[in-house]
Amino acid sequence: MNYFIIFLMGALLIYLSYIDLREKRIPNMIIGPAYIASTFYNLYLFFNSRENIVYSNFLGFLFAIGLMLLIGIISKGGIGGGDIKLYGLLGLTFGFQTVLKIIVFSTIWGGFFSILLVLLKKKKLKDSLPFAPFIMLGFLTAVFTRL
Template identity: 45%
Template sequence: MVDWLFIGYLFIFGLTFGSFFNVVGLRVPAGESIVAPRSHCTTCERDLSTRELIPVFSYLFQKGKCRGCGTKISPLYPFVELATGLSFSGAYMLLGWSYELIVALLLISLLAIIYVSDIRYMLIPDKILLFFTPLFLLLRLTAAPLDPWWSSLVGAAVGFGLLLLIAVISRGGMGGGDIKLFAVLGLILGWHDVLLAFFFSCLYGTIIAGIGMAAGKVKRKKPIPFGPFIVLGALTAYFYGNSLVQWYIGLFL
């Protein structure tokens, strides 16, 4: 039986943390504190009231504008909040209550912060990766191991090595943040699924960039952040990797 009450709690929990992930993703790469100063309008510098900090709903009630100066608020804020809330609750629906759910919630949290950071600065901060890596390592070696347990360690090596090789061959086609992120993803996913995550990241990037160029929104030879595509690819591989592999193999049997 689906526990809709707990799903609702996780959704609200995700909305709230999604708001915090926006702050982390915007401030950490800029070398700012995530504690002070208080959340404020970046245009008029006015501190935001409690009613202006309600995830998603404040954006809707204010019609996407600052109450003080009328400046448009980036839709990035409510998007990350809503996506985090839906992802938290969706993870429980797919995994149920288990130690693996903790891995999933941490993965979603990491990817939400990286999404914000890479969209705004085209940067994946080492501080964020260094914070999450020990948590994933501890879980994979104790409460939520992969089968076999060493798949996490091999996955980290494969993720790092693959991206490093591509960066060397392409002479900078992959950033250092992408390389280190795939090492962390390999730790979480194992070597099979980290390869799948890379495949889907490239696939999503090719499709979305192609659509963007066709629409005139993306210019040729202009760099675009790869982080958002890694986020999509990693989540696809994590939640649906085994099912997709089995489906693909079934096509030939």
């Protein structure tokens, strides 16, 4: 993995987590340019890399978007559109294997904190939580377990 890209995505996820905690939304004004930058990154990889990373990245994007849309439909809005787009961005940037790890780790982090908040009576079982912070924690866990 490219450490510069990891750093940029980490910074973006920290910022988006802050916004999601404060406003309970992930702005398209931030996600849109990030998708454009990731697309250019993939074009760079395509023309300058000996590996077929771009195919994994495209597959990661399709997998993340498809899975999260399915979860959103089945759960009747249990996951927000911003979170779906954020997972897609991570898939497009880091590929299938990494986005799969991010999904698993962020689900574990989200479940852990949800149970903790319910046990501490800070939230009720039906309450929603902004999920970008857990996606960020899942990303960091996936990246640091790979290094």
